[in-house]
Amino acid sequence: QTDINRLLQAHLKRVGCNTGNVDGAWDDSSRKALELFNKNANTRFDVKLASLDALDTVRSKTDRVCPLICAKGQKEDGGRCVQISCGSGSFLNSSGACEKRPEPKARTADQEQATPRHHAAPSGGGGGGKCFSFNGRSYCE
Template structure:
């Protein structure tokens, strides 16, 4: 068999048992090697991950069910053999770890105690002159002389 055909078949069977190698294109790249490494870990095998071999193909082909655990995206959970969106009840919200947490109380918080200051006394106005002055208006303002 052609090495690319072996790689393509091995990739297809790795995907079938849940060890996703990416595209089944016959190119034995890092994602394919990582998938075979996962298969080795969960199946208890020790195949060389750097090459797509007939022995590895036979071993993966012999597995009828999923070997590698289902890995779901953030906000999803594994249900059976599928990933489904996590849905929280109305009073809950999904946190960064994918867990439903109680939604924060939307009621406004009471303001903290505020100290009240008495308004500062106004500066005393100039005492009225006993001499009596004249009042002039200029530009809408009043001036005393």
């Protein structure tokens, strides 16, 4: 029975229905794979155990039976899932599509003047504090 399980798992993987291990253990992943095969190939095999009838039918399929489902951030390319890469100036958004990066906004003269600027304390005072300018005035610690 373990050999039948392993062979059926391998052929279910070949036709795109099994994403689990090919280890001979007929577990939930294997049952789900056979369910997917039943759904996409219009068959009605008992998913509780691997059978020779199911193995023969799956083995007879030469092409993919189950659709390729790619993870978020991936796309189908030649029957495989590949990572989506965006060109420079773009990023991958939460929907999995490339989106152009927004241009940084130019600062106005008013914004420049209102932003505090930090300067080193003048030497010679020995205080070692920090000075900054705000709204055209200088302040030192």
